[in-house]
Amino acid sequence: QSIQWFPGHMTRTKRQIEKSLKLVDAVAEIIDARIPVSSRNPVLDKLIQSKPRVILMNKCDMADPAQTARWIAYYKAQGIPAIAIDCKTNKGLNGFIPLVKEVLKDRIAAWQAKGMVCRQIRVMVVGIPNVGKSSLINRLSKGGKANVEDRPGVTRSNQWFSIAKGFELLDTPGVLWPKFEDKEVGEHLAFTGAVKDEVVxxxxxxxxxxxxxxxxxxxxxxxxxxxxxxxxxxxxxxxxxxxxxxxxxxxxxxxxxxxxxxxxxxxxxxxxxxxxxxxxxxxxxxxxx
Ligand code: G4P
Structure with missing residues (x-):
């Protein structure tokens, strides 16, 4: 798979994300551990604003472990918990739910104080094409799809996946674009194969x-x-x-x-x-x- 981009995508994806944000407690941003800068969407920070967020550094099997550790420390210093994962072998995936619980710990405590013990935790997964978003969702959900029909405000194209008791993932459709206009970003995406070779x-x-x-x-x-x-x-x-x-x-x-x-x-x-x-x-x- 490689990036297919049209101007209309940008506006549409932005709107879809804005809408879907209202349905979730947190956002899981999946990036490519080999190119932690270039594999991020340039406006995501602004889009998700104050929503609690975690970063999943995927494809860590191919990245320099020392650098991955430094990136994780860097995100942590910014208040964003991060982990290294590898969706080819499932490495690190057990850390996903604890990571989300960590970023939501104050909210979970508040829910419990209100007696909301069965409150579902809902997380939206976002990532630019080819970072491994589908692999992650498949791995975590083991193929099982949650029922979408009876939830108000959900467009049909939004897909919910149950990954554990009381824990659901939302896959928002649409192409989350990288920072295309930056030459170095384009190059790094091409090095990793995220952009088709025919165009370069x-x-x-x-x-x-x-x-x-x-x-x-x-x-x-x-x-x-x-x-x-x-x-x-x-x-x-x-x-x-x-x-x-x-x-x-x-x-x-x-x-x-x-x-x-x-x-x-x-x-x-x-x-x-x-x-x-x-x-x-x-x-x-x-x-x-
Ligand atoms: P996307 O939904 O974000 O577009 O990405 P997708 O899951 O389709 O993954 C893109 C490619 O990256 C796939 O390879 C996938 O196997 C590979 N991949 C995903 N996660 C990891 C990882 O942690 N480590 C490694 N080494 N590779 C990963 P592909 O060549 O497109 O397909 P295939 O080789 O699986 O057939």
């Missing part, structure tokens, strides 16, 4: 990725492509790509390096985490450090 130049994309990796994960690149004897720091992305093609014996007739093939390999292997666990966007340094 593969060699250019792979060269750009190699430049980012050269600056932050040079050892991972060197190890993967057996470039131990080469000083990457002075090379441009395209030159690294040529080295990779050369080392892999990717040649076209006449002995020229097949950089097109090398670029496909680099992108595929990055997306499959073959170079190791990599986070492209580093967490801000903790305050005072």
């Amino acid at each position: 130049d593969t060699e250019h994309l792979a060269s750009r990725l190699l430049e980012v990796l050269r600056d932050r994960y040079a050892d991972a690149v060197k190890q993967r492509y057996k470039l131990g004897d080469i000083d990457l720091s002075e090379l441009k992305g395209y030159e690294i790509l040529e080295w990779i093609g050369k080392k892999r014996g990717m040649l076209i007739s006449g002995g020229e390096i097949d950089t097109e093939r090398a670029s496909i390999a680099v992108l595929d292997e990055f997306r499959g985490a073959k170079m190791g666990r990599i986070t492209l966007e580093a967490a801000p340094a903790p305050a005072g450090k």
